[in-house]
Amino acid sequence: xxxxxxxxxxxxxxxxxxxxxxxxxxxxxxxxxxxxxxxxxxxxxxxxxxxxxxxxxxxxxxxxxxxxxxxxxxxxxxxxxxxxxxxxx
Amino acid sequence: xxxxxxxxxxxxxxxxxxxxxxxxxxxxxxxxxxxxxxxxxxxxxxxxxxxxxxxxxxxxxxxxxxxxxxxxxxxxxxxxxxxxxxxxxxxxxxxxxxxxxxxxxxxxxxxxxxxxxxxxxxxxxxxxxxxxxxxxxxxxxxxxxxxxxxxxxxxxxxxxxxxxxxxxxxxxxxxxxxxxxxxxxxxxxxxxxxxxxxxxxxxxxxxxxxxxxxxxxxxxxxxxxxxxxxxxxxxxxxxxxxxxxxxxxxxxxxxxxxxxxxx
Numbered sequence: 001x002x003x004x005x006x007x008x009x010x011x012x013x014x015x016x017x018x019x020x021x022x023x024x025x026x027x028x029x030x031x032x033x034x035x036x037x038x039x040x041x042x043x044x045x046x047x048x049x050x051x052x053x054x055x056x057x058x059x060x061x062x063x064x065x066x067x068x069x070x071x072x073x074x075x076x077x078x079x080x081x082x083x084x085x086x087x088x089x
Numbered sequence: 090x091x092x093x094x095x096x097x098x099x100x101x102x103x104x105x106x107x108x109x110x111x112x113x114x115x116x117x118x119x120x121x122x123x124x125x126x127x128x129x130x131x132x133x134x135x136x137x138x139x140x141x142x143x144x145x146x147x148x149x150x151x152x153x154x155x156x157x158x159x160x161x162x163x164x165x166x167x168x169x170x171x172x173x174x175x176x177x178x179x180x181x182x183x184x185x186x187x188x189x190x191x192x193x194x195x196x197x198x199x200x201x202x203x204x205x206x207x208x209x210x211x212x213x214x215x216x217x218x219x220x221x222x223x224x225x226x227x228x229x230x231x232x233x234x235x236x237x238x239x240x241x242x243x244x245x246x247x248x249x250x251x252x253x254x255x256x257x258x259x260x261x262x263x264x265x266x267x268x269x270x271x272x273x274x275x276x277x278x279x280x281x282x283x284x285x286x287x288x289x290x291x292x293x294x295x296x297x298x299x300x301x302x303x304x305x306x307x308x309x310x311x312x313x314x315x316x317x318x319x320x321x322x323x324x325x326x327x328x329x330x331x332x333x334x335x336x337x338x339x340x341x342x343x344x345x346x347x348x349x350x351x352x
Contacts, residue, residue: 011271016235017278023235024242024282 029062036060039077047081054082093195093205094325095224097248099240101211103232104261107297108318109208110138112228114306115322117172121203124163127177128220129210130185136176140167140304150178153190159197168305173202183215188222195223213247221248226255228325229285232262233274238282245285257288259321264293289321289332 026033040060047053058081065076096109106127113125127135130150136142147162152175159175166172175198178185198205207224210216221227227248231241241258248256260279267273280287291297296312308318323330 013268013271013274013278016274017282020235020238020282023239027239027242028246 025062036062043079043081051083051087052085054084057082091199091203091205093199093207093223093225094228095207095209095221095226095253096228096230097209097217097220097244098230098237099211099213099244100231100237103230103237104291104297105211105230106134106138106208107301108228108230108259108261108291109135109206110306111308111314111318112322112325113204113206114139114166114169114172115308115319116204116206116325117166117169118309118319119322119326120171121326122171122201123169123204123206124173124175124198124202125206125208126175127208128186128191129208129216130177130219131179131182132210133177133179135208136164136174137304138301139174139306141174141176142304145176148176148178149194150181150185153186153194159194183210183219186219188218191219192223213243217244217247221251221253224253226257227253228257228259228288229283230259230261231279231283233260233268233279238274238279242283245283256285257325258283258285259288260290262293263290288324289317291317291321 022033026036040058043060044053044055044058058079060077060079063076063078094112096105096112098105106129109125109127113123117123125135125139126149127133128149129135133148136145141164144164147157149162151157152159152162163173163175166174195205205223207220209220229241229244229248231237245256258280260276263276264273268275274282276287276290292313294312294314296307296310297314300307300310306318307315308322309315320330320333
């Protein structure tokens with residue numbers, strides 16, 4: 001279908017970088033991808049009680065953020081959950 | 090005021106010992122009094138890379154256990170008069186020395202040397218704990234491979250936990266043709282992932298193997314790696330050495346230079 005995609009084969013260097021990025025997030029947070037998936041599913045379950053959300057567009061991962069107490073950077077759970085419709089409760 | 094630098098990587102075989110030898114020799118060639126300490130007890134290697142294996146009488150464990158004075162164990166380098174090696178013991182193991190003993194030894198060496206370079210063993214066990222105990226700063230060596238970078242990230246976390254905050258990254262064995270094809274992570278990729286200041290890159294260069302065969306550090310020679318190591322030494326001293334291209338790909342290196350300045 002997409003002709004351009006044929007010419008844009010993902011290079012092994014980029015594959016390595018993407019794999020490492022994911023791997024280091026769980027290494028640094030001491031949290032496996034399986035646990036992240038479980039957290040994601042639980043978050044979906046809870047939020048879905050109150051509003052309709054876009055599950056495919058949802059992002060959830062662990063990042064670094066500056067601590068307010070000047071302790072340097074600390075891990076933070078980042079979630080971006082697009083809302084499709086607010087249910088009328 | 091002397092500075093204690095640990096050369097570490099986590100993963101084995103990425104070039105810690107070669108880097109230690111060349112950074113030590115380079116700093117000595119630039120007029121500093123330098124002592125290299127091989128902290129890999131049981132797997133002694135720095136002596137052969139330096140070509141000093143035939144001159145060993147006493148070693149690190151002998152000094153720590155009081156069998157000899159420090160001066161008796163120090164081996165003077167063949168080329169640089171201000172460079173010394175304190176070799177490791179080959180027939181003992183990592184538990185022969187404690188982090189406290191390493192700290193004490195380093196304190197004693199500080200009055201005679203400007204730079205104390207510690208060649209760290211692979212792994213994160215006691216050998217690593219010994220090597221980093223007295224260090225002020227670290228050079229983390231990695232190669233552009235998934236396993237080496239993962240281990241480097243773990244090491245950086247451990248160094249930070251030990252209050253070593255000056256951590257600089259050396260990327261070793263870059264293959265420019267593979268990077269151009271997209272089949273190897275670039276300097277930018279690795280720096281982006283590890284997020285520590287970048288201090289220099291060394292290309293995969295046959296002259297490194299030849300120099301090791303001959304037991305001579307190649308820092309300062311005309312080879313790409315020899316030039317790269319000398320630049321790294323100057324940056325260790327705090328000089329602003331631009332990142333140059335040893336092989337001809339200007340735009341690539343120009344991009345990296347921008348990255349380096351931010352760090």
